[in-house]
Amino acid sequence: MQIPVEDASLVLLVSDGxxxxxxxxVFARLCREHAADPQSAWVALVDGADSVAGFA
Structure with a gap:
């Protein structure tokens, strides 16, 4: 499957968890807030998921 993306796009694949x-x-806000640093976006998303699930 091919999905066209713009040059400045960020593609982030995450698990269903x-x-x-x-x-x-919240997902969109965290991606915008951490757009300059994909690693920090990933950490924020996982931390958010852990918090909702009661792991944090």
């Missing part, structure tokens, strides 16, 4: 735990609006 993150996608199911982090609401879409």
């Amino acid at each position: 993150v996608a199911d735990q982090v609401p879409p609006e």
Whole structure:
């Protein structure tokens, strides 16, 4: 499957554990807030999912 993306796009693949735990609006906000540093975006998303799931 090919999905066209713009040059400045960020593609972030996550497991259902993150996608199911982090609401879409929070997911979008965290990605925007950490757009300059994909590693920090990933950490924020996993931390958010862990917090919702009661692991943090």
